[in-house]
Amino acid sequence: MVETKTRVLIIGAGPAGYSAAIYAARANLKPILVTGIQPGGQLTTTTDVENFPGFAQAVQGPELMEQMRQQAEHVGTSIVFDTIMSVDLSQDPIVAQGDSGDTYLGDALIIATGAQAKWLGSPGEADYSGYGISACAVCDGFFYRGKEVVVIGGGNTAVEEALYLTNHASKVTLIHRRDKLRAEQILQDRFFAHPKIEVVWNTEVVAFLGESEPSRRLTGLRLLDRATGVETSVSVGGAFVAIGHDPATALFRGQLDMTDAGYIKIAPWSTATSRKNVWSAGDVSDDRYKQAVVAAGMGCMAALEAEKYLAERTASQPTAEKARKARESANWNSNLTIA
Numbered sequence: 001m002v003e004t005k006t007r008v009l010i011i012g013a014g015p016a017g018y019s020a021a022i023y024a025a026r027a028n029l030k031p032i033l034v035t036g037i038q039p040g041g042q043l044t045t046t047t048d049v050e051n052f053p054g055f056a057q058a059v060q061g062p063e064l065m066e067q068m069r070q071q072a073e074h075v076g077t078s079i080v081f082d083t084i085m086s087v088d089l090s091q092d093p094i095v096a097q098g099d100s101g102d103t104y105l106g107d108a109l110i111i112a113t114g115a116q117a118k119w120l121g122s123p124g125e126a127d128y129s130g131y132g133i134s135a136c137a138v139c140d141g142f143f144y145r146g147k148e149v150v151v152i153g154g155g156n157t158a159v160e161e162a163l164y165l166t167n168h169a170s171k172v173t174l175i176h177r178r179d180k181l182r183a184e185q186i187l188q189d190r191f192f193a194h195p196k197i198e199v200v201w202n203t204e205v206v207a208f209l210g211e212s213e214p215s216r217r218l219t220g221l222r223l224l225d226r227a228t229g230v231e232t233s234v235s236v237g238g239a240f241v242a243i244g245h246d247p248a249t250a251l252f253r254g255q256l257d258m259t260d261a262g263y264i265k266i267a268p269w270s271t272a273t274s275r276k277n278v279w280s281a282g283d284v285s286d287d288r289y290k291q292a293v294v295a296a297g298m299g300c301m302a303a304l305e306a307e308k309y310l311a312e313r314t315a316s317q318p319t320a321e322k323a324r325k326a327r328e329s330a331n332w333n334s335n336l337t338i339a
């Protein structure tokens with residue numbers, strides 16, 4: 001049971017967390033980054049990453065995250081493989097309790113716990129995730145040039161993913177479990193007007209079908225027509241599951257302002273949360289872009305904002321120190337008088 005104090009505590013080891021760590025460490029703040037269960041975050045389950053600047057050839061997601069980890073460590077971050085189980089933001093310093101039994105105290109906290117795409121959980125989905133199944137059209141749409149793909153879902157995400165995929169795929173079929181979309185009307189108008197898009201209503205994907213190793217890849221779907229109860233198989237070139245995301249915010253519920261969808265609220269053009277010594281970066285606050293490069297940028301912002309806060313706090317300390325000394329002196333004097 002070790003208690004460790006740091007000026008900047010960072011929770012989360014994705015692009016936001018590591019970028020925050022790099023900036024905080026280079027500002028000589030000696031940050032501690034607690035990784036969580038999945039160090040590297042969502043990119044560790046991705047193969048080719050072609051949209052993170054700096055890599056002329058596609059970089060593998062796990063390799064990119066390993067490089068970020070090493071970079072953060074190299075410039076002076078303490079990386080701890082632990083999972084934070086509870087946080088008390090009302091304390092100063094903030095108190096975070098690790099699964100290991102260790103306690104982490106931070107003058108400033110940067111939350112970079114990310115989000116997870118929701119999955120259907122149907123048979124075959126886990127087998128072909130990254131091999132024909134994706135939850136991010138912007139990340140992976142490029143790999144489906146000229147192919148026929150499906151998007152599963154009926155909200156804003158599904159409609160946006162479908163529209164984005166029309167840039168690459170020859171045909172996009174949206175499969176939705178009901179007979180009505182819940183996406184915004186303006187998106188629906190663009191969606192229904194697009195010549196490459198078709199919709200299959202009242203249909204569930206009950207299984208993902210494919211080839212096993214060595215040519216592991218998704219080849220088709222088993223669909224259930226909810227109206228008739230009839231199951232059919234269709235072949236597909238790729239499938240995008242777009243049924244929403246879960247931001248990892250359970251630790252902070254009731255302690256920070258959040259959006260209705262459970263994302264941590266931040267001020268515009270800032271990563272400032274509803275508490276003065278807490279910043280939030282990456283997908284845990286971003287329900288719009290959900291991109292590694294954006295998360296990395298937000299991590300940088302969070303570290304710069306935390307650094308400014310800590311510098312101002314330090315600058316104000318001599319005044320506090322003076323006040324304390326004056327109080328002590330007054331007490332001494334009054335003691336003298338009493339005496």
Ligand code: NDP
Pocket residue numbers: 119120152153154155156157158160177178181182242243244245261287288
């Ligand atoms: P939503 O919760 O809005 O929609 C999820 C969709 O997935 C629904 O159509 C739902 O079906 C379907 N779904 C959920 N679970 C299953 C399942 N097990 N099997 C089949 N279908 C399923 O999530 P979004 O990610 O689309 O949006 C989340 C939030 O983010 C919303 O507030 C949205 O407005 C916002 N957003 C905004 C964007 C923008 O402003 N441009 C872009 C993306 C998101 P059903 O309809 O039957 O419930």
